[in-house]
Structure formats: C-alpha cells, structure tokens
Amino acid sequence: AARDASIDSWNTPLSYQPVHACFKALEIPPYYQEITFLDVLVNYWGWILFYLFGAVAGLSMLIYQIRLTSYLRETQDELVQVEKMASLGRLVAGIAHEVNTPIGIGVTAASHLKKEIKDFNSHYKNETLTQSTFESFVETTVQSSDIILNNLERAAHMIQNFKQVSVDQTSDSTREFFLKEYLESVIINLKPTLRQHKHTIDIICPPTLVLDSTPGVFYQIFSNLIMNSIIHGFENKEEGHITITVQFNKKDEIEIIYKDNGKGMSRDAISKVFDPFYTTKRSSGGSGLGTHIIYNLVTQKLNGAISAQSHEGKDMVFTMNLKVSAHV
Numbered sequence: 001a002a003r004d005a006s007i008d009s010w011n012t013p014l015s016y017q018p019v020h021a022c023f024k025a026l027e028i029p030p031y032y033q034e035i036t037f038l039d040v041l042v043n044y045w046g047w048i049l050f051y052l053f054g055a056v057a058g059l060s061m062l063i064y065q066i067r068l069t070s071y072l073r074e075t076q077d078e079l080v081q082v083e084k085m086a087s088l089g090r091l092v093a094g095i096a097h098e099v100n101t102p103i104g105i106g107v108t109a110a111s112h113l114k115k116e117i118k119d120f121n122s123h124y125k126n127e128t129l130t131q132s133t134f135e136s137f138v139e140t141t142v143q144s145s146d147i148i149l150n151n152l153e154r155a156a157h158m159i160q161n162f163k164q165v166s167v168d169q170t171s172d173s174t175r176e177f178f179l180k181e182y183l184e185s186v187i188i189n190l191k192p193t194l195r196q197h198k199h200t201i202d203i204i205c206p207p208t209l210v211l212d213s214t215p216g217v218f219y220q221i222f223s224n225l226i227m228n229s230i231i232h233g234f235e236n237k238e239e240g241h242i243t244i245t246v247q248f249n250k251k252d253e254i255e256i257i258y259k260d261n262g263k264g265m266s267r268d269a270i271s272k273v274f275d276p277f278y279t280t281k282r283s284s285g286g287s288g289l290g291t292h293i294i295y296n297l298v299t300q301k302l303n304g305a306i307s308a309q310s311h312e313g314k315d316m317v318f319t320m321n322l323k324v325s326a327h328v
Contacts (some may be wrong), residue, residue: 099159102152103155105147106152110148116141117141120137176211176212182215183222183244187201190226198239200240200241201241201242202241202243205244205245209326210327211254212325217302220293221320225294226242229242232262232263233263234262237263240262241261243259243260249321251321255322257319258320259316260315264310264311264316266312273308274292294306303323304322305320
C-alpha cells in the first residue's frame, strides 16, 4: 500500500510483525522459498570470482613479498660477511707487516748477543778475558736483552690486539669494552695504510666510556669510514686529518661524529651516499658497498641512525646516534 501510494518513508514507529506474518501467509520469499548456496552462486558468481581472484592475487603478492624480503636480508648478510672477510684480510696483511718489524729487530739483537757470548766464551777459555772485555760484554748483554724484550713485548701486544679484533670480526657476540681503547686498536691495525701518507686521526672520547655491544661491528664501521677517507676524501692529499668525537646527545644516546677534511661530496652525491652500489670510483674498482654496509650495521646491528653532511672541497661528516648500553 505504501509503495502504491508512492510513499518513500515515514517517521512513525511501527511494529512490523504483522507484515512478517502476512509475507509468511502469502508464501513470499524468503519465508516460502529458502535462499540456498546454489542460488547465491548463480546470482553472484561474477562477484564471487572477482573477490576470489583478488584474494588469491593478494595472497600471492604477500608470499612473494615475504620471499623477496627474506632474499634481500640474506643478500645483505652475505655482503656484510664478504666485507667482514675483506676487512679481516686487510687486518691480517697489516698486522703481518707491523709484527715483522719488532720481530726482525729482536732477531737481529739476539743474533748479535749470540756472537758476543761466543766471543766472551772464547776469551774465557783462552784466559784472555780482560776487565774492559768483561764490562763491554755485560753492557752489550744488557742492551741486547732490553732490545729483545721491548720488541717481543711490542709484538706480543700487537698479536694480542689482532687476536681480540679478529675474534670480534668473526663473531657477533656482545661484551663490555672501552670505546676509546677499541677505536685506538682500529687505528693501530690500519697503521700500515696510514703510514704511506701523513694522515692523522684524533679521538675525542671519555677514556672510561664503556659500551655493552658488539665490538666487531664498531671495527667494521670505523675501518670502512677511515678507508673511505683515505681512498676518496684524501685523494691526491698527503696530510689528511680525521676527528672522531664521542659524546652523549640530548636523548642520552651515544653520538659519534666522524669528520675528515677531505675533498667532500657534491649535493647530488651526498643524497646517494648510502645507496647500494653507488660509487664515484667505479673505474678504479670501487664496489659502492662501503657506506651502504655502514648504514645497515648502524641501523640494524646497533639500532641507531646515521646521517651524512658535506661541504664540497672542504669536509665530510658522518653523525651516528646509537641506542646501545653505555656507562662511564
């Protein structure tokens, strides 16, 4: 009746129970004829196929995205491991060169001492030993012993330092360590490269600052940064200077500012500095992975953030804010 009278709606509250009873008595669907699943398929098969296809496509994309993310993580881990081994190779070459010097001096001193002992023994057996010969022998023995001991201690210190750093490089285990002392060990292991030029490095850091973190990650970050400065920043420059400043920021996080006075980068280049495979040294064999790996180590391993600024022809600055456990 409402439909025939062209009434679209009304605002008086009504009870529709009699209407339901009327529909039931007149056998009007759905009271008279039940709607079955087959009816739904017949009437809405197009929409059902559309949504089913959409669900399958969405699920396929999700699975593909998960597999792609897993593959990217595996690739990143492989790149980090490759860089670790490359860094370890440089470390081995450097420590071999460094240890060779004190051991060589020690061998020379020991050889000279052996000759003096033979001469002394010959004078003693031939009863030609004089006071001056005896005093000269004692003086030579003391000097040679000091030289041997000092150089062996120096070599032992280098080997111990190499042992600790190499263990850190091949392990992701965490431990407490003094940050300034560890950064100094990084520089010691890079001395053969630094010595080829007159580059200097200053570390401004509280000597009692202790971190509970993964030291191998710090070694990899700073060895890469220093090598980048030497290869890129200090190209055609004999006396480059690097400053590493460690302090607490306003959020009580560890803030590390790495700065060199090299040739810097252009605005376009600095915007791509952390992109994988971006390098200005492609023709010289650069891989473009150094800063990308640094970015991944800072953000993923140390749960921190890193940014880069540069004034072309003047300097290059990396700022790292790390959420690591630290105390003085």
